[in-house]
Every structure is written in C-alpha cells, then in structure tokens.
Amino acid sequence: MWHNAPDEVEQMIIAIKNQTKQPFAVNIPIQVTDYLEEMLTLVKKHAVPIVSLSAGNPAPYVPLLQEYGIKVLAVVSTVYHAKKAEYAGVDLIVAEGFEAAGINAPQEMTTFTLVPQIAAQVSTPLIAAGGVGDGKGFAAAMMLGASGVQLGTRLIATKEAPVHREYKQLLCQADGTDAITVGRSFGNMRRVLKTDYTQTLQLHERDGYHAMLISN
Secondary structure (H helix, E strand, O other), X not given: OOOOOHHHHHHHHHHHHHHOOOOOEEEEEOOOOOOHHHHHHHHHHOOOOEEEEEOOOOOOOXXXXXXXXXXXXXXXXXXXXXXXXXXXXXOEEEEEOOOOOEEOOOOOOOHHXXXXXXXXXXOOOEEEXXXXXXXXXXXXXXXXXXXXXXXXXXXXXXXXXXXOHHHHHHXXXXXXXXXXXXXXXXXXXXXXXXXXXXXXXXXXXXXXXXXXXXXX
16 A cells, blocks of 8 residues: 555545454555655554554554554564564564565565574564465465465455456466566666566666666
C-alpha cells in the first residue's frame, strides 16, 4: 500500500475490516514512503493489528506501535539487521531473500541461505520471504528454521487479486529465466518480470552506466 495516498490506504483498511475479523497487516516502507507520519497515524487510528516495517530502521517506531497493541514485523536482508531488529523488540522478523519481487537489498543473499543464518542468531520468530510459492517451499523454509512464510507474487496470481488478468497470466507462464533485475548500477535494485519494456530499461541502464564510466 505504500505508494497510495493516505486517504486511499484508509479506505483499504476500512474495506478489509468490513470484510473480515481476521488479523491483517499494513506495510510501511520507512525510507520509501512519502507519508510516514500519516501512515503511522492511520494504523493507530484504525487499530491495525499488524504493521510490517521495511526499507529502513524500525527501532524508533517499534515502541510507538506496540503501545497501541500493534504487532510489529521487521523485514531484513542480513543477519546484522535481524539482530538489530530483535534488539529493538520487534515481534517477528521477516528474512527476505533476493528472489523476492520488487525492491531488493544490495547484498543479494538468497532466501534459503539467509534464513538459516538468521535463525542461528536470533530467538525472535522468523518468517521466510522471497521465492516461496508452494507447499514444498514452505516445508523447506520450516526445515531451515523459519516459523512461517510470506507470499507476495504467488498471491497476485489468484482470482481474488485486483490485478489485470494478462499480468496474472504472464506470472503463471513464467519460469526461472523470466525475471530480470534493474537498477544495479544505481544501487536501487528492482526484480521485475522480463518484458519488452523492462529489457529496454535494462539496456538503457547499461548504456548509460558505460557512458558514465567512459566520461569519468
């Protein structure tokens, strides 16, 4: 929800609360959203049961949210950040590997190398994220020390997801070679589906990066 304006997010929260009594979460990417304070106000106002903090240091926000009875998840990509999140008092740690779609960490650690390393260093319940899309992946994550898994792209491909059917079809048809990473040369990695547009973007990035090296 982070790219939506606060009023749009509020409408989503209200709609979810009207449709289920089950727990749900709102993600707040700390350094990416333009509406950090507004989002914090919203989740407290509507008693959102779970908040996922990503893309930044969760420590300043953990006590502010827990004061309202909100469970706090912290998304991490290294053992170092997992230990810092545990020290900050988060309720759950999400170990997100580089297989995850969307924004990726510069370390490029895979989910199933990251999970056992973090599991050996923290006692906070651990969630595996990135590249998990079926029961076999779930079982593998549990064997490596996770207490659960976080699914993203897999749920986009469901009938209920409000996403264009052609995009869903592309996801279902994709194999291991149908995703590419853009933004490496700028330190802002995004793992996306391979399309004519994203491949062109990747080529322009490479050309621009090479031109910059030559000019320097």
